[in-house]
Amino acid sequence: MKITDRFSRGEFVVTAEVGPPKGFHVDELVAEAKEYLSGIDAVNVTDNQSSVMRLSSLGFCKALKDGGLNPIFQLTCRDRNRMALESDLLAAALFGIDNVLCLTGDHTKLGDHPGAKPVFDLDSVSLLHTVCELERGFDLGGNELVGEPPKFAKGAVVSPCSDSIDAQLAKMERKVMAGAQYFQTQAVFDSERFISFMEKAKQFGVPVQVGVIIPKNVGMVRYMSQNVAGVYVPDAVIDELKADKEKTKAGITGVEIAARIIRECKPYCQGVHIMALGWEAKVPEILKLAGL
């Protein structure tokens, strides 16, 4: 089920994200996803997230699809050249996976194989263009595909709280030009910043899902604010997590903050993308508290 169909019906689209394991035993993860995430529109599967090698995104997407969920195939340009990316897109079509999210990918130096060759033959923009070419029935070499071409809902990402917002907006525009039909954002902890970003981004006329990470504790958000690109955590959020240590430890504060960010951003965007980072069990609670 293409999530673009949901956007075009004017629905507020809810997605979450899961990371494949470092191994091939997925039963527990699939069962967990079925229990907590089957009520939402789609589930992203990360692609060697943070340049840490894991089971492939495509493989885990297939497992989720077999489990009755609607996967979004995240595809980065770090590990494959244009030919491998195209073949994997065709394999996704074979498995009936019709949602893709095109990313450039973190550099190999940041992960657990720092000596690996960083590929970046394509990037997020040219990958979106490639998907469009396949949909037209051609590969990037200009050769015709055999049979009915694949069709995908084509997504991309943007960092609304980045400190280089002009460069981010310019890139977003290029992604739209290259065929992006929806955007999921980097984590937002400051609704005001997101809202002012949307003022500028709405000109592109493409649906945007606000990205939300459940803040687990002070250490986590401090680390992210200082080290993770595009993430900014206001002091008020840190103070809130500090205020009642037991409540924060139990995850209640994090759930409240996540739900509040969704409520505040909802009037300005077309959906939410929750990155639970292991706290998938809390997703239903957040959505309930956010009134979704």
Add this chain to the structure above:
Amino acid sequence: MLATKLKSKETIVSLITGKAFIINCHGCKEVGFPEKEATELQKELAAEGRVTGIFTTDYICNPENMKLRLDLHKAEIDAADTVLVFSCGVGVQTVSEYLETKRVLAACDTYALPGGQGVTPLEYDCKQCGECYLNLTGGICPLTACSKSLVNGQCGGAKDGKCEVDPNMECGWERIQRRLKMVGRLDALKCPVQIRNYGNEVDAAE
């Protein structure tokens, strides 16, 4: 070794807005430069009244040397809307940095040839990719200034203007964005989707 080849005449003519000041670098002996073709083309442009001055030198990649020599042509450069550089990618980047508010454009593509490197200078590098991007990026090479060599804009990895791979390295695409703004060329960011042709590296210059 490396070799420069002229971009097509149509491309070069389309690059010039108003009048151009032309710089030729006959460079280091490791560089093959298409001297004859360049001279012919420049004569044609001059005959059409599109040139404020032509200046031929060597080792334009040496910033101190380049500044001294360019300053002698200040009036001609001021009178020009575009500075057109016939050199390898390093030379274009060096001039572009010095004349940062001018539209400095590359008239050549630079190809790698087997053998020893030419004189490669201090802070700029040219990947000798055979499809020079400098005209789309304000004279800052995205292949060498970006650790992922991205050609379609910034990734999401910059933090406080620094690259995710090296916190001491400025994000190349933020530099490009600033430079394009400075020379009034932000429209270059709306160019068609760019896809590298790695075939150029294999073909080299025949």
